[in-house]
Amino acid sequence: MTEYETILVERHDRTALITLNRPKALNALDLTVMAEVVDAATTLDRDPDVGALVITGSAKAFAAGADIKEMRPNGYMDVYLSDWFSAWDRLGDVRKPTIAAVSGYALGGGCELAMMCDILLAADTAVFGQPEIKLGVIPGIGGSQRLTRAIGKAKAMDLCLTGRTMDADEAERAGLVSRIVPAADLLTEALSTAATIAGMSTPIAMMAKESVNRAFETTLAEGVRFERRLFHATFATADQKEGMAAFTEKRTPSFTHR
Ligand code: CAA
Numbered sequence: 001m002t003e004y005e006t007i008l009v010e011r012h013d014r015t016a017l018i019t020l021n022r023p024k025a026l027n028a029l030d031l032t033v034m035a036e037v038v039d040a041a042t043t044l045d046r047d048p049d050v051g052a053l054v055i056t057g058s059a060k061a062f063a064a065g066a067d068i069k070e071m072r073p074n075g076y077m078d079v080y081l082s083d084w085f086s087a088w089d090r091l092g093d094v095r096k097p098t099i100a101a102v103s104g105y106a107l108g109g110g111c112e113l114a115m116m117c118d119i120l121l122a123a124d125t126a127v128f129g130q131p132e133i134k135l136g137v138i139p140g141i142g143g144s145q146r147l148t149r150a151i152g153k154a155k156a157m158d159l160c161l162t163g164r165t166m167d168a169d170e171a172e173r174a175g176l177v178s179r180i181v182p183a184a185d186l187l188t189e190a191l192s193t194a195a196t197i198a199g200m201s202t203p204i205a206m207m208a209k210e211s212v213n214r215a216f217e218t219t220l221a222e223g224v225r226f227e228r229r230l231f232h233a234t235f236a237t238a239d240q241k242e243g244m245a246a247f248t249e250k251r252t253p254s255f256t257h258r
Helices: 032-046 075-079 086-093 109-114 130-133 145-151 153-162 168-174 181-198 202-214 219-236 239-249
Strands: 007-012 015-020 053-054 062-063 098-102 106-107 119-123 127-129 166-167 179-181
Touching: 007 032, 007 130, 007 181, 015 032, 015 181, 032 053, 032 086, 053 062, 053 181, 062 098, 062 109, 086 109, 098 109, 098 181, 106 109, 109 127, 109 145, 119 168, 119 181, 145 153, 153 166, 166 168, 168 179, 179 181, 181 202, 202 219, 202 239
Parallel strands: 015 053, 053 098, 062 106, 098 119, 106 127, 119 179
Antiparallel strands: 007 015, 127 166
């Protein structure tokens, strides 16, 4: 497996764990972290033996945002011509289910990275926010869009305009977070959720993900039609035959991910 400078990558059966590893900078997301997370996630996505991915940080910080010191000297032409942050979009193209396991700070780009994942598990210590306004910028990795879709205009405006943070409880009430777990259990819970998903048929999980994500891109009627076509397509898989046979025969299914 590739050696990375700013992240750690581990495999556990059919799941993979990417750990952000810049502790001295609270996992600030510089261009190296961006390139490495995107490279690792897209490589694991192509691996037929991987069914789900977990992205996590440290106990203190999932990620404290994009790297402010790296961004600071740039001018408009630097960020425009290099299309600063655009490589993060490739994470959105990952087709296998992804889980963000968030402990501590998930601010700015850290909150945006967590929101790019399909399931967001928070430790009771998690702190979310889009404090870019305090630096004289606005979110740049989709925060104003994904946060608004996740928690609605009222709270998204509040967070983006004041830069205030919200704790795990508020984030769960607002619908940003799937579940809150005690900090000590976060990784176990995230890996076990990933293992549950990876134990399902991977192509079917990919279709479920694609179908849910379609809800954000289209009308209800088009979305339902899209879902119906994918539902029909599941009948072309060996795993549909196995899943329904196993139910009828009162046994656990043995999916072949085909
Ligand atoms: N970029 C670069 N370095 C960062 C950083 C960041 N986003 N966040 C923390 N660090 C560094 C600090 O500079 C410090 O380094 P030194 O020891 O060399 O001084 C180290 O990490 C530890 O940080 P603190 O001493 O500040 O730790 P703390 O516990 O006192 O505070 C914190 C923690 C409240 C998270 C504070 O670090 C903080 O406010 N960080 C910045 C949060 C932020 O504004 N994030 C948004 C960034 S912009 C962005 O993300 C744009 C976008 O949309 C993509």
